[in-house]
Amino acid sequence: MIGEDVHVKMCEVRSGSAPQVLRSTLGSCVGIGLLWRERDLCALAHCLLPESAVRAEQLSAKYVTDAIPSLLRLIGAEPSHYHQLEAVIAGGAYMMHHLRPALYGMIGELNTRMAQRLLAEAGIRVVHTDIGGTSGRQLSIHCETRQYVVRTFERIN
Template structure:
């Protein structure tokens, strides 16, 4: 982010949130097993980022209440909500660059595959909307930082690995 103009806004996108920025904004999410879905719509002058916790609601009642609010708690609701919030119509979808990051295996349990499930759900729901992923960095054991730069219509993904000091403390 060095060298960014003073009027550039850095919007942190927390778990379950989705945010949209205009031509000078930056959107950032720090992801573990959560998945970040980034949309860069150069022609529309907007970018969006959803920070999704889980693939989809567990039951119909929860799903119905989710559809009433613009949230990114679930991948299933984040994709259409983000498109609506950005003001994109189906005819605009081919012009939207999609970036995925996150989905790490943060838990040692073989039964907890949240990261993999989130990644599969993202591909499913993006595909249902006819959106294709331009770039993705998914899986692994470490978190990632995803930054969308709306001014330059670009993105960066940085892996967050524990420092040597963190590793030493973890073994005590």
């Protein structure tokens, strides 16, 4: 099956429909995909940081705390629908060698923890995670079949 590639760039949130394939290439950033099989909808966010002190007014994925509400708004999901949604999380790798420990922790780990926490609080079932470690990933969501694929690639030092 070959679809139309839609590259979801850093800090972007996008929805798609058949025959599109939403793709995001991730290192310490986290990709959050939502699949709504009953409505043939899917969406993907590419998040840079875990949280912002100020909530975004428009659709945004710079922060995980903005991305999840943006994804839900983009596909038109209300709280009564959340039990129908499935989520996929990928990325959050440790991509940089630091001479000393990062002041606030590893950004990739913070990103993935925030995504998992917010999805759990909303009652959205996470069906797959491929997170952490030192490998980059590419998350692809095939909108026609609402299937996802996570491909791993090694960091080059």
